[in-house]
């Protein structure tokens with residue numbers, strides 16, 4: 001029984017199918033991070049086009065409607081800071097004054 005299946009695996013056509021599958025798997029491994037990076041704007045946590053639309057003095061809800069909800073929110077250092085973090089080196093921070101208006105836009109690599 002096992003002799004039959006061993007022989008089936010060793011058929012040349014089986015090997016070429018396996019090679020093709022390996023090739024497909026390898027290209028998926030290589031291409032997935034690239035497509036993710038393209039999707040998220042070359043590794044930025046928000047799209048640069050959207051970030052350019054955020055202006056000083058905007059309200060929190062205006063910022064949220066453009067960039068979405070922040071990944072992190074803190075007022076530990078004084079002003080309220082919204083942080084958008086990517087899986088890469090890049091961080092975008094939006095700071096708000098006490099009235100909830102944008103006072104600083106920081107895009108750090």
Ligand SMILES: [Zn+2]
Pocket residue numbers: 043044045090091107108109
């Ligand atoms: Zn960036």
